[in-house]
Amino acid sequence: MDYKGRRIWIIGASAGIGEALARMLAGHGAHLILSARNEEALAALAKDCNGSQILPLDLARPKTLAEAVKALSLKGTSLDAIICTAALYDPGRVVDIDPVNAEAMVRVNILGTIDVARRCPSLLRDGGQLVLFGSVAGYIGLPKGQPYSATKAAVNNLAETLAVELAPRVDVRLVCPGFVETRLTERNDFPMPAIVTPDEAAKAVLRGMQKRGFEIHFPRRFTFVMKLVRVLPYVLSLRLIRRLR
Incomplete structure (x- = not known):
């Protein structure tokens, strides 16, 4: 895809990978719609992205996404891609899970992504891309990874379903990053390879x-190892994972 002149909606654009994508796409001449909860951060980013349109919303509040889709539909907006990076992150051992935080992650990471998948494809032109962010953390259950890993496993699974259900009109992509330097991973108290x-x-x-x-995964020196662990019989994979404790 040549990004010059393309219309792309980034949900989760105010920080991390979403912000980096916005800046790069703007540099390639794309016309962007930027969404996230933090309207102030979006406004500052839009100034650096050729005056991109901002559309604040919160995936924890389904009404805000519905209103955003309705507003774009009324304008007759036809998009080349929708990229959803929005997610909450609170890793830890299962025994230490905060039920309130766990519920919030399920609301945003799973149900919010389902809302995006249900409401947004109608805005895409034929052949447009729906890009959902799962994670390598969703490949297999890891120590200290819950409940985030469980929500990302659900997103990985959802994207697989959508790749079949929405074909051939919508080109569904699943992004599975390894560890990325963001304000979220700063909370990790363990080594983060690659x-x-x-x-x-x-x-x-x-x-x-x-x-x-279908899948975009990186860095491959790490993700290929995790893919290998995932396909091993449990008697071997769980033995390897226990060493991570």
């Missing part, structure tokens, strides 16, 4: 969107 910057992550996403294929 960690990349948001800019490196954004470059990998855009390269993947320009190629054929």
